[in-house]
Amino acid sequence: MLTDINPKLPMRDKSVTREFYLNRLGFKEFGSADFDGYLMIEKDQIQIHFFEFKELNPKENYGQVYIRTDNIEEFYKSLLDKQTEIHPNGKLETKPWGQREFALLDPDNNLLTFGQNI
Template sequence: MLIDINPKLPMRDKNVTREFYINKLGFKKLGNVDYDGYLMLKKDQIEIHFFEFKELNPKDNYGQVYIRTDNIDSFYQSLLDCKTTIHPNGPLETKPWGQKEFALLDPDNNLLTFGQSI
């Protein structure tokens, strides 16, 4: 039986990715071991893994993940307070499919969409 999912996204620079997710999105490092070329981060019940891909061209990256939340307004405001850049086409809005959503890009152009059922 399936019980969880932990997406794996590409990263060019582990330090840049770690800094963005920790300082801009409020994630924390997962575990005590620092794996070469691999990074695991966690926020609340969400865990995202990253693999090193130094040759990645961000313009060619189609990595994306949809993350559900139960307090999207507060989370969105916390990102704005941290001066986190929201995707120009992804401000917080109610969608026709019954979700309140917003989106942003990480330093490697991985698209993170956050949504809450309304």
């Protein structure tokens, strides 16, 4: 029955969030309408949606998304080539639970963890 999931994360500034995801992570905007206070992006087979939360304190934001990939090495290298900051505790490594993972924070402190089965 269930076919997909599109997480919704908070953002303080739509233009900052758009720039980060499009230029740093290689996403593109999804849809033909530009909704005030709402942003939809996609890359390959996934979408992430954002809602405006201007009063968000990034230090109190615990938004998190786990994104699976089938070529983590190439994606990680592409981010490093764009000088995208990787989380200090989230460098690419093999985890004891059988995943190769890395993590980064977006401008609003949403944690994005990328993983691939090994």
